[in-house]
Amino acid sequence: xxxxxxxxxVTAGNPDRAGxxxxxxxxxxxxxxxxxxxGVNNGSVHGVEAIFGNVAxxxxxxxxxxxxxxxxxxxxxxxxxxxxxxxxxxxxGSVLGLSIMSxxxxxxxxxxxxxxxxxxxxxxxxxxxxxxxxxxAFSNSIYGGLNVKVVNESISNVSATxxxxxxxxxxxxxxxxxxxxxxxxxxxxxxxxPMKFGxxxxxxxxxxxxxSPSYEYxxxxxxxxxxxxxxxxIGINYDSKLAKDHRLSFGLGFTSNSFTQxxxxxxLEYSFKELVMLRAGYMYEQDLFDDELRTTxxxxxxxxxxxxxxxxxxxxxxxxxDYSYRATNPFDxxxxxxxxxxx
Numbered sequence: 260x261x262x263x264x265x266x267x268x269v270t271a272g273n274p275d276r277a278g279x280x281x282x283x284x285x286x287x288x289x290x291x292x293x294x295x296x297x298g299v300n301n302g303s304v305h306g307v308e309a310i311f312g313n314v315a316x317x318x319x320x321x322x323x324x325x326x327x328x329x330x331x332x333x334x335x336x337x338x339x340x341x342x343x344x345x346x347x348x349x350x351x352g353s354v355l356g357l358s359i360m361s362x363x364x365x366x367x368x369x370x371x372x373x374x375x376x377x378x379x380x381x382x383x384x385x386x387x388x389x390x391x392x393x394x395x396a397f398s399n400s401i402y403g404g405l406n407v408k409v410v411n412e413s414i415s416n417v418s419a420t421x422x423x424x425x426x427x428x429x430x431x432x433x434x435x436x437x438x439x440x441x442x443x444x445x446x447x448x449x450x451x452x453p454m455k456f457g458x459x460x461x462x463x464x465x466x467x468x469x470x471s472p473s474y475e476y477x478x479x480x481x482x483x484x485x486x487x488x489x490x491x492x493i494g495i496n497y498d499s500k501l502a503k504d505h506r507l508s509f510g511l512g513f514t515s516n517s518f519t520q521x522x523x524x525x526x527l528e529y530s531f532k533e534l535v536m537l538r539a540g541y542m543y544e545q546d547l548f549d550d551e552l553r554t555t556x557x558x559x560x561x562x563x564x565x566x567x568x569x570x571x572x573x574x575x576x577x578x579x580x581d582y583s584y585r586a587t588n589p590f591d592x593x594x595x596x597x598x599x600x601x602x
Contacts, residue, residue, distance in 0.1 A: 280518035281485035295563020295583035296526030297540030299510030301494025302444035307344035314404035317394035328597030337365035352396035362386035416460035423451030
């Protein structure tokens with residue numbers, strides 16, 4: 260997989276290609292736990308959130324995990340994201356996962372050339388991403404996974420559909436007694452087919468009156484195809500025991516993007532008895548501090564927290580609530596709230 264990823268890394272981050280990709284919702288992290296510290300947990304993300312973060316981490320599911328999250332995306336724009344995920348162990352070291360992510364834009368007035376002020380009702384664009392993945396533990400140290408995604412963007416009379424693949428690997432080692440406190444993750448995401456819009460909305464009906472009798476015909480406009488935003492991500496994580504019930508985790512990450520600036524991430528997570536977790540992170544890209552040259556709405560800082568409790572006497576059965584905040588300029592940030600069950 261690394262050999263496949265290297266050619267992509269050579270062309271990634273090319274500023275000449277910026278803005279040329281479509282389906283950029285594939286780059287938006289819909290999950291609160293990982294987005295709360297800038298997605299630096301490439302090497303340590305586990306369970307349902309790993310379907311987005313690094314599909315290899317799905318292999319850490321012990322039995323069943325179910326998670327849901329709702330994001331107020333760029334607060335003030337009336338846009339939101341809902342995501343539902345499920346992972347299920349199906350054999351010795353093998354796990355299947357499914358997630359559905361839907362992007363809502365709210366009600367947008369219908370306008371035409373003849374009625375530019377609207378009054379014709381509203382329409383609702385729909386972005387839908389469906390992921391089906393398989394992950395496996397190859398040993399106590401090596402985990403890998405593959406994710407197949409169907410991407411659909413549509414309004415009532417125009418749509419585009421594509422298919423993309425993710426692949427990931429996680430390596431676990433360490434310097435503690437369990438040799439599991441140092442983690443490395445590599446993932447290749449959004450490698451897939453070009454997409455193209457089509458449908459009746461790209462057709463125009465024209466009445467020809469220059470001849471008798473007059474007649475009507477349909478002219479179909481041809482839409483250009485577009486690529487989806489592939490990327491290569493690399494991350495390392497280290498867990499440090501501060502005391503018996505206290506853990507502090509460090510994370511560093513690098514993402515090489517094909518159609519946007521490369522990004523660098525850093526973050527910390529503090530845990531008390533794995534019941535309360537606080538995290539913060541920072542994401543940097545070139546020209547981030549220059550309002551005229553900056554190419555992202557995100558300004559770097561992010562933070563989040565988790566409250567997790569066991570369900571009954573079985574300590575492996577848990578319920579948790581997550582929240583994350585990502586600073587933006589303009590708008591009032593992105594807020595994500597989620598809940599999960601580990602069964």
